[in-house]
Amino acid sequence: MKRIATDIFIQEPDEVYHAQAAHYLSSHQLMDFIKCPFLHHQKKLGHVVEKETEAYRVGKAAHVRILEGREAFQERYCLDWPCNADGEPMDGRTKAVKEWKARQTQYPIQPKDGAMIEQMAMGVGMNTAGVELIAYGLAEGVVRVDYCGLACQIRIDWFNPQHGIVDLKTCDDLTYFEADARRYRYLTQLAFYQAVLKEAAGSLVPVFLIAVEKKAPFRTGVWRLSDECLAMTRRDNEAAIERLKVCRCENVWPTGYEEIRTLEIF
Numbered sequence: 001m002k003r004i005a006t007d008i009f010i011q012e013p014d015e016v017y018h019a020q021a022a023h024y025l026s027s028h029q030l031m032d033f034i035k036c037p038f039l040h041h042q043k044k045l046g047h048v049v050e051k052e053t054e055a056y057r058v059g060k061a062a063h064v065r066i067l068e069g070r071e072a073f074q075e076r077y078c079l080d081w082p083c084n085a086d087g088e089p090m091d092g093r094t095k096a097v098k099e100w101k102a103r104q105t106q107y108p109i110q111p112k113d114g115a116m117i118e119q120m121a122m123g124v125g126m127n128t129a130g131v132e133l134i135a136y137g138l139a140e141g142v143v144r145v146d147y148c149g150l151a152c153q154i155r156i157d158w159f160n161p162q163h164g165i166v167d168l169k170t171c172d173d174l175t176y177f178e179a180d181a182r183r184y185r186y187l188t189q190l191a192f193y194q195a196v197l198k199e200a201a202g203s204l205v206p207v208f209l210i211a212v213e214k215k216a217p218f219r220t221g222v223w224r225l226s227d228e229c230l231a232m233t234r235r236d237n238e239a240a241i242e243r244l245k246v247c248r249c250e251n252v253w254p255t256g257y258e259e260i261r262t263l264e265i266f
Helices: 014-022 027-035 037-045 054-068 070-076 095-103 111-125 128-134 174-183 186-201 227-250
Strands: 138-147 150-160 164-171 207-213 220-224
Touching (some): 014 150, 027 037, 027 227, 054 164, 111 207, 150 227, 164 174, 164 186, 174 186
Antiparallel strands (some): 138 150, 207 220
8 A cells, every 4th residue: 555654643632632523524423424314413413412431431541552552551541549458449439439539630440440451452462463553653643634525534543654544443252243343333434534534645545443352362353344345335425425415404304214114024
């Protein structure tokens, strides 16, 4: 592939990136629109707000540890969880722990979650192909550019100038990861990343997925998304963006369930 310089990426904190959501179309906004235009619109208006779950925060911490290394992880997260007189970690729901957490400048990680994250990092480290993909490059690079006539933004987990886009996913069981990828529309997300990056970089780059289990044995797998699937999904995305433009122009936001459907169960 053509080598892409990393200086096309913006480096900024999460909160800065998410603050721009009102002005730029992201992959998750597009996925919401494909699922339900009305849901997409309700989120844009602020009528539907998704709260960060503990699982999401732990997953984010795992991304930092695996992609940016132990030093970056320790700089951003507090691992000194308070213990009781027996040396056991205290329950996070207790008043003492809540008061302790309120005093921290770093996000606190429970010992069990910290141990899991380290095991996940070791799992990725045992996969030669995965290690090669993230051995060199840039984490959390942001690109903002017009795509299909709309202002868009992406934030890529990892970009390797020699190999392309690398997205890190966590899963419960690697055996069923390919089914998870279809269920959660990973292809929609990554085809959007690839297309938006092309607008800034001038060429399409390969796209890889690294998936690691959140439980023993912490297996790690690597997938390269096929050019054919990415091309087909780009066309689907572009068709969805055209429908989004019409919805914006007419201010009509269907749910997708306006008509009677036929249900056949055998």
